[in-house]
Amino acid sequence: MSTYIDLHNHILPGIDDGPKDINESVKLARELNARGFETVVATPHALGGKPAPEKILTTLNRLQEALVExxxxxxxxxxxxxxxxxxxxxxxxxxxxxxxxxxxxxxLELPMLQPLPLFAEELLFNLNKSGYRPVIPHPERVVALQMNEHMLFRLHQLGALYQVTWGAFTGLLGSAAQKTARFMLDSSLVHLLATDAHHPDTSLLKIDKAALVLDQSMGQSYSKTMLTERPKKLIAGDFLDLPAPKYPESRAPRRVPFLSRLFRA
Ligand SMILES: [Fe+2]
Incomplete structure (x- = not known):
């Protein structure tokens, strides 16, 4: 039985760079369902209030009717x-x-290639203060975060959660993204996972291999938690009980013992 929930998906037709028409959306829905998904949050790209929520909702209802049919x-x-x-x-x-x-x-999508906007930290702070919980999609592909892992901790401190793409763990998004995704996993900074699928034939739908890789390093129930329990809580608006971030031991800045510091002085 299908039980998985996808929190980031471009399934709606003709609204962004996802499916060009409803037939392609139906095909993507069929693929998702065949891979175990029962619920998908439709998350088309939006900028400055466009497309308007009404347009997203009308398109969603039209597609939902087609799926029932x-x-x-x-x-x-x-x-x-x-x-x-x-x-x-x-x-x-x-x-x-x-x-x-x-x-x-x-x-909350950050620019992929440019530096982080100067207002980013203030916006995160204000969003949190107002009760919103921003989730940064595919941080592993954001160059400003790939190049500055401390910024990953900094934005999390300001209230950002991270949604990593399943495919990043199997190298589908390149080696830099894979390395950052792995670092985030080791730092307890992978809070959510999603497909970010745009088309029915995308390799990003092949989550089985990523789930296996993750279960091997994080424990048998990890992928199940990330595919069902945690997204279920999120779509219900519940609090997510997340582990505290930690700098991976192998990468932690080396502490100079007290006596050595004394001798150096
Ligand atoms: Fe996306």
């Missing part, structure tokens, strides 16, 4: 992947931007 047991929930903008908090408060299933959790 096609007898594909996949439930779609509303969401968006909000690109970071200084006015995001205002847009959320005015309901001009969608959170994940109308909870306080939202996908």
């Amino acid at each position: 096609e007898e594909i047991p996949l439930t779609l929930l509303p969401g968006s992947e909000q690109h970071i903008t200084p006015d995001l908090l205002e847009k959320l408060d005015k309901k001009e931007s969608l959170t994940l299933n109308n909870t306080s959790y939202l996908l």
Whole structure:
């Protein structure tokens, strides 16, 4: 029986760089269901309130009807992947931007190749202060984070959670992303996982190998937790009980013993 939940997915037709029409969306839904998913949060790219929530909801309802007609047991929930903008908090408060299933959790996308915007830290702080819980999608692909692992801890300190892509762990997104994903795993900074699928034929849907790799290093129930229990709590808007981040021991800055410091002085 299908029980998995995908928190980040571009399944809606003709709204972003996902499926170009409803047939392709139905095909993607069939693929997701065949791989064990029963619920998908539809998270089209959004910037500055566009596409408007009404457009996302109308498209979602149209696709959901088509899935019922096609007898594909996949439930779609509303969401968006909000690109970071200084006015995001205002847009959320005015309901001009969608959170994940109308909870306080939202996908907050950072620029992939450019430096982090100067307002990023202040925005994270203000979002948290206002009760929102920002989740940064695919941090492993954000060059500013790949190049500065301390920034991963810093943004988390300011309230950011991280959603890593399953495929990153098997190298589907390149070696830099794989290395960052691994570092995050070792640092207890992988809070959520998702496919970020855009098309039915994407290799990002092949999560089995990643699940195996993760279970081998984190314990047998890890992938199940990340595919069912944790996303279930998130879409219900519940608190996520997450482990505290830790700098991996093998990478921790070496502490100079007290006596050595004394002698050096
Ligand atoms: Fe995405």
